[in-house]
Amino acid sequence: MDLHVMDLYIKSLIKEAGHIIRNSFVTELIIEAKSDANDLVTNMDKEIEQFFITRIRRDFPGHRVFGEEGLGDVIEDLEGMVWLLDPIDGTMNFIHQKSNFAISLGVYEDGVGKLGYIYDVVNDNLYHAVEGEGAYINDERLAPLTETSLDKSIVGINATWVTPNRYIRHEDSIRLIRDVRGTRSYGSAALELAFLATGRIDAYISMRLSPWDIAGGIIIAREVGAIATNFSGEPANLLKQDTFIAANPSVHSKILNEYIHLK
Ligand code: 2AM
Ligand code: CA
Ligand code: CA
Ligand code: CA
Numbered sequence: 291m292d293l294h295v296m297d298l299y300i301k302s303l304i305k306e307a308g309h310i311i312r313n314s315f316v317t318e319l320i321i322e323a324k325s326d327a328n329d330l331v332t333n334m335d336k337e338i339e340q341f342f343i344t345r346i347r348r349d350f351p352g353h354r355v356f357g358e359e360g361l362g363d364v365i366e367d368l369e370g371m372v373w374l375l376d377p378i379d380g381t382m383n384f385i386h387q388k389s390n391f392a393i394s395l396g397v398y399e400d401g402v403g404k405l406g407y408i409y410d411v412v413n414d415n416l417y418h419a420v421e422g423e424g425a426y427i428n429d430e431r432l433a434p435l436t437e438t439s440l441d442k443s444i445v446g447i448n449a450t451w452v453t454p455n456r457y458i459r460h461e462d463s464i465r466l467i468r469d470v471r472g473t474r475s476y477g478s479a480a481l482e483l484a485f486l487a488t489g490r491i492d493a494y495i496s497m498r499l500s501p502w503d504i505a506g507g508i509i510i511a512r513e514v515g516a517i518a519t520n521f522s523g524e525p526a527n528l529l530k531q532d533t534f535i536a537a538n539p540s541v542h543s544k545i546l547n548e549y550i551h552l553k
Contacts, residue, residue, distance in 0.1 A: 291350075293420055296397065297405055301416065303345055304393055307338050308411040311378070315388055330381050335359055338377035338393070346373055358502045368401035368528060374505030379408075380478030388412065394480035396505030398528065406509025408484045417484045417510050425487050425513035432487055435515045435538045443492035443541050444472045446482040457497035457533065458521075459551055466549040479534075483507025486536055487514050493537035493545055497521075501528045508536065517542040521550050 311334060320333040339359045346355050353371040355362030365372060373395060378384050380391030389412040397405040406425075408417040419425040425432045445466065452463045467473055474491055476482050480503065482494040487510045496503075508518040508526055518526050521533035523546060533552070537545060 293404055297418070297420055299349070300395065300397070300405060300407060301418065303342065304395065304407055304409045304416065307341055307377070307393055308409055308414070310334075310341065311338060311384075311393075311411050319385060321385060328382070330385060331359065332378075332381060332385060334384070335378045335381055336361065339375060342373070342375055342377065342395075356501060358500065365529065368398055370400065372398045374398065374502050374528065376480065376500075376502035376505075379480040379503060380476075383477045390476055390481065391478050392480040392484070394502060394504075394506045396507075396509050398505070401528070403505070403509035403512070406506040406513075408480045408506050408510060410481060410484065415484075417487065419510040419513040421509065421513075423513070425510045427484075427488065432514050433489070435489060437540045438492055438538055440469055440541050440544055441471060443470050443538070444474055444490070445470045445545075446474050446476065446485065446491045446494035448475045448477075448496065451495070451497050455497065456553060459553060462549050462551055466545065469549075479503040480507050483511050483536055486516055486538075487511045489538075493535065493541055495545070495550075496534045498531055499534045500531050504534060504536075511536050515539055519546070521546065521552055 314334050322331050324331050336359050339357045339361050343355050343362050346353055355373045356365040357375040376394040378391050379394045383390035393409040395407040404421045406419045417427050454460050479499055485491045486494050504526055516536055517539050518536035
């Protein structure tokens, strides 16, 4: 199918999902814990994932859906058309703040990112990209990233990763934080990638992300020149959880080589 036809379809689907989420603000959420007491899921995460799956199965038979809440297909390869969906990225923010969360979606064909979307539901900002045709916010084209340096960079990093952890050496994260201009933590990997694409931050680092957290964002970020890899410098993993760094090309390899030494 023509990518531009799909793009129009997906934009309207995402906006419809956004309406459902905004309307849910007046009703009480059912909140459950997943892997631990702070890893949360609500009835809306599941409802929105189901909403997408029902539409995709009806209108795109043969396409597969890989969603965080597991209501879609079991995905062990990226053959054919695969939609990687996070119905609500930043569930903790969704619950506590009713803002700073996003719908994240990437459409891949045989493992190649074709269409990427991040919808900041509350602010009604839709970031999107079509492979090779640039990245956009609300259909206005984003400028390519410009050259910068580490001492002028703002880095997105969650404070958890500065406490002793099993992924990265404590002294490395402390040194990185000292050497950059500033750090931010938004609590939504998808939004951090959208902010990287708009130049509001210059790098985003996480020790553990899942395919649906980054699938849409890496397509968008790539269109403005950002580089996204795991901590070994390999392309981001779209089948399983992994380390992740996406950054302006002028600081990506410096952060990776001089600050990140995996334990
Ligand atoms: P989520 O809200 O969809 O779970 C900050 O918490 C970011 O890390 C969010 O994008 C969040 O996505 C993601 N994340 C990935 N794995 C997580 C986990 N086990 N617990 C909490 N957040 C997780
Ligand atoms: Ca989650
Ligand atoms: Ca997520
Ligand atoms: Ca989620």
